[in-house]
Structures are given as structure tokens and as C-alpha cells.
Amino acid sequence: MSIEYVPVSEGEQDEPIELPTEEDGSLLLSTVAAQFAGASGLKYRAGGRLRGLRLVDERLSPPSDGWAAHRYWCAFPRASPEPAPRPRCSDLIVLGLPWKTGEDAVRDYFTGFGELLMVQVKRDAKTGLSKGFGFIKFAEYESQLRALGRRHMIDGRWCDVRIPNGKDGGASAHRKVFVGRCTENLTAEDLREYFGAFGQVTDVFVPRPFRAFSFVTFLDPEVAQSLCGQDHIIKGVSVNISTASPKRERGARGSQLLGWGLVEGGGRVFNWAGDAWPQQAAPAPPLDKPYLKYE
DNA sequence: GTTGAGCGTT
Numbered sequence: 001m002s003i004e005y006v007p008v009s010e011g012e013q014d015e016p017i018e019l020p021t022e023e024d025g026s027l028l029l030s031t032v033a034a035q036f037a038g039a040s041g042l043k044y045r046a047g048g049r050l051r052g053l054r055l056v057d058e059r060l061s062p063p064s065d066g067w068a069a070h071r072y073w074c075a076f077p078r079a080s081p082e083p084a085p086r087p088r089c090s091d092l093i094v095l096g097l098p099w100k101t102g103e104d105a106v107r108d109y110f111t112g113f114g115e116l117l118m119v120q121v122k123r124d125a126k127t128g129l130s131k132g133f134g135f136i137k138f139a140e141y142e143s144q145l146r147a148l149g150r151r152h153m154i155d156g157r158w159c160d161v162r163i164p165n166g167k168d169g170g171a172s173a174h175r176k177v178f179v180g181r182c183t184e185n186l187t188a189e190d191l192r193e194y195f196g197a198f199g200q201v202t203d204v205f206v207p208r209p210f211r212a213f214s215f216v217t218f219l220d221p222e223v224a225q226s227l228c229g230q231d232h233i234i235k236g237v238s239v240n241i242s243t244a245s246p247k248r249e250r251g252a253r254g255s256q257l258l259g260w261g262l263v264e265g266g267g268r269v270f271n272w273a274g275d276a277w278p279q280q281a282a283p284a285p286p287l288d289k290p291y292l293k294y295e
Numbered sequence: 296g297t298t299g300a301g302c303g304t305t
Binding site: 091093095096120122125131132133134135160162164165166167176178179180181182205206207210211212213214215239240242244245246247 | 296297298299300301302303304
């Protein structure tokens, strides 16, 4: 069989370019792609119907009645409807680890949620004793979602997994709502269950001793924002939902009008970018043994 | 009784 020339166009209506076949009578897909970048195959019309050409090992086979009986145009891959880049995993902080828990136990536990890329338990440099928290990073975002969606019993103690402060680009400010008019019988579990119906809840904070409010953090800021301004009845209690204010901002909530750009606190003035929460500027002296009461 | 605990020697 000798080389022949096959008329190929980009679309059915376009002007064809003649492309050479191989010795075996096939047409290389690379020959097509050299003229029509991104082409993944060829088609033609047979008796009014569209037909596709057989493609094996990058070689296009002629129709049964031969190349010369038709003219051809290119098929292109469907514009990928899902180039949506998945959110990347961030480091996650694990809070409330028992003193005795080391990297191995943390890794063993969280591997149940997916492949881990990193595990750290933070220790005092001098004594080597655990500080009661650590960091993990998952390989897959789905694993991170699963881990953020619940509390964790590790070595006999409940632990929390959070996105570390300052590592979410201020997104937590939009993902968290303030729940006012809480009563003492509303538990964190009640709130998690109730608000979980609106979207994945990543954190519930209920002050102890009792104060008449709580915080609920959602994975999706849209969910959090959609609830703001509403009253909801949970276990017969009418609670009010509003936006959460940055921690350092006490009293003068009017400065929300300034977009949270500049805030006074504790006799100092703090400044931070965009809507990020302020880093702790005057950290309370850390307790020597913050988890002692639980042990 | 309506604004929060703890956050990484790189």
C-alpha cells in the first residue's frame, strides 16, 4: 500500500488540508494533531450520518470503503467541565492531645481518615514533654473535610481539629456565626446537630462556665452568611444568629463600619490586613498546665 | 447574663 493524501479539516465547513497516510494505509493521529492541535480523532459523514474513525495505538484506520470516498474533520475533547481545582489541604492543628500521646498514636488515629503527609506533636524544647497539641496534613482534601467534621477521641481524650489561626486568609471570619440568647440546656452537640442541617460544621464553641451565647463555624462561608440576622428555634429556645466579631474587639463594635481595619485593644492599637483576624497581640500568659483539669 | 482557650524554635 502506498502513501495517499486524506482531506482533513478542523470543522465540517472548513477548508481541508491534505494529510499523508503511512505505509500501512493508516493516518497517524500525530499527523492530524500537527495541523489541528488538540484533535483527538476524525469523523466523517456516511449516508447522512456521522461516523467516527477507528483509532488504535495513535493510528487512524480508513473507512471500509477507503480514504478517498470521504472527507474528514476533527474531533476534539469535550471542554473539560471540571477543571475546578480542588481546594488544597492545609496544615491542621490538633488541640487537646493527651500528654502521653506521641506522633505514632496521632498518625495511627488520623490515617483512618486518609493518607497523611505530616504529623507533629509539639514538645517543650527542654523537657521534651508534649504541649498537648500538634499538626497534621492530609494528602486529600476529602480527608481533611472528614477530619474537620467531627471531634476525635485519641488515647482516651476528646481532641479538636481546626484550621490554624492565621492560615486561612481570614476566611474563618466569614465562616463563623455568633449565636445569641442561648440557654444553659443547649449543648455543643445540640448546636452541631441543628446547624449541621445547613452545612458542614467545623467547630462549635460553648463557653464554660455558661454564658448566653455560642459560636458555630461552618466550612462554607456562604452558609454562615446566609444565616446571619435570623432567629432560629432550637430545642424550644429562640436564638439569634449574627456575624462573629473578632475576639480582640471588645465593646466598641461600631468600628465594624471601618471594615475591621484598625482596632483598639488593651491599650494598644492593632492593624492587620483585609478581614483577617488579629493575631494575638498581647497573649494571655499561657497556663503551665492547660489540660491539667482534664487529667 | 448576646462575642471565643489552648496555635507551629522552621
